[in-house]
Amino acid sequence: MLAEWIARSLEGTDTATAREGRLAGGRFFLHEPGILELSPDTCHATARACVLSIGIHGNETAPIELLGDCLARLEAGRQTLGAPVLVILGNPEAIRRGARYVDTNLNRLFRRDLDEAGMEPDRARTLMAAVDAFFARHADRQRLHYDLHTAIRDSRFPRFVVEPYADSPTRPEQWRWLAAADIQAVLHQHRHSWTFSHYSKHYHGAQAFTLELGRALPFGHNDLTPLAPMGQLLDALLEGREPAEATTERMVFFRVAHELVRRSHDFRLCFDDDTPNFTEFAPGTQLAVDAEAGPYIVEEAPLSVVFPNAAVELGARAALLARPTDPPH
Ligand SMILES: O=C(O)CCC(=O)N[C@@H](CCC(=O)O)C(=O)O
Numbered sequence: 001m002l003a004e005w006i007a008r009s010l011e012g013t014d015t016a017t018a019r020e021g022r023l024a025g026g027r028f029f030l031h032e033p034g035i036l037e038l039s040p041d042t043c044h045a046t047a048r049a050c051v052l053s054i055g056i057h058g059n060e061t062a063p064i065e066l067l068g069d070c071l072a073r074l075e076a077g078r079q080t081l082g083a084p085v086l087v088i089l090g091n092p093e094a095i096r097r098g099a100r101y102v103d104t105n106l107n108r109l110f111r112r113d114l115d116e117a118g119m120e121p122d123r124a125r126t127l128m129a130a131v132d133a134f135f136a137r138h139a140d141r142q143r144l145h146y147d148l149h150t151a152i153r154d155s156r157f158p159r160f161v162v163e164p165y166a167d168s169p170t171r172p173e174q175w176r177w178l179a180a181a182d183i184q185a186v187l188h189q190h191r192h193s194w195t196f197s198h199y200s201k202h203y204h205g206a207q208a209f210t211l212e213l214g215r216a217l218p219f220g221h222n223d224l225t226p227l228a229p230m231g232q233l234l235d236a237l238l239e240g241r242e243p244a245e246a247t248t249e250r251m252v253f254f255r256v257a258h259e260l261v262r263r264s265h266d267f268r269l270c271f272d273d274d275t276p277n278f279t280e281f282a283p284g285t286q287l288a289v290d291a292e293a294g295p296y297i298v299e300e301a302p303l304s305v306v307f308p309n310a311a312v313e314l315g316a317r318a319a320l321l322a323r324p325t326d327p328p329h
Pocket residue numbers: 057107149150151152153162164193195197210306307308309
């Protein structure tokens with residue numbers, strides 16, 4: 001049942017409401033399409049209340065396969081549930097189409113004052129309500145949200161996380177868990193971004209990240225081998241165990257210095273389309289030109305470009321520009 005949940009959600013046959021059943025160590029509840037809650041019979045004392053989301057962008061399939069394998073291990077009784085977990089399949093229609101989104105980028109809509117209409121805004125409201133209700137049910141536990149993605153292009157650091165901007169600090173053990181899961185770099189956001197992980201951190205004080213786990217490829221084309229340590233971290237969270245830790249010595253930390261925003265139709269980036277994430281550009285380099293905003297030229301110190309995408313909607317982020325920063329204490 002659980003192993004088929006993702007496939008059935010995508011087929012659109014997962015339409016019955018309030019279905020539930022047993023698994024090793026607990027129960028599962030299918031609240032509505034693409035929203036699955038796992039509820040342990042006994043919670044480990046230190047278990048986190050975990051939100052694990054996949055498929056917020058429909059063409060990012062590796063995390064769907066990775067978490068699908070974790071659910072299959074649970075169902076086969078090879079793992080025992082020991083933590084409350086909300087599993088979210090973000091944008092089923094976009095996943096069916098193999099597209100990043102259908103009408104608008106879901107991962108910019110997670111704000112409580114959202115007043116837009118349409119499929120993705122409605123989905124964002126459904127997901128925010130599900131997260132609110134889940135964290136309210138587990139108010140006594142530390143909260144965690146890992147939103148699992150893959151990136152459009154190659155990267156100097158194939159596996160990295162974005163740490164959303166918020167008032168609540170990231171706990172130091174998160175860096176050690178992520179290092180053990182073979183995450184190679186961290187990008188600290190410099191301002192509110194209204195992504196799904198930002199939602200959980202900003203409104204719920206959760207330990208929250210957007211995780212970039214390699215490149216976006218179609219189903220069946222992913223090599224999950226480099227993601228095995230991440231699979232082990234997810235297994236530990238599901239079991240409510242303390243995850244493995246590793247030294248963060250080799251992890252590289254960046255902070256966003258500037259966000260390039262597309263202001264006009266006549267906008268272009270001045271470097272190759274296949275430029276890998278975290279490529280560094282020297283002062284004086286022109287990075288973008290926009291009919292409204294003019295040219296963007298690197299000043300003072302080199303800047304590393306992350307998530308460059310000239311084809312975004314008007315007013316949306318076309319790239320993050322970052323600089324190395326000291327590791328957190
Ligand atoms: O590779 C790309 O250009 C985009 C990959 C992606 O979807 N990244 C997330 C990052 C979210 C964040 O800033 O926390 C996104 O753009 O939504």
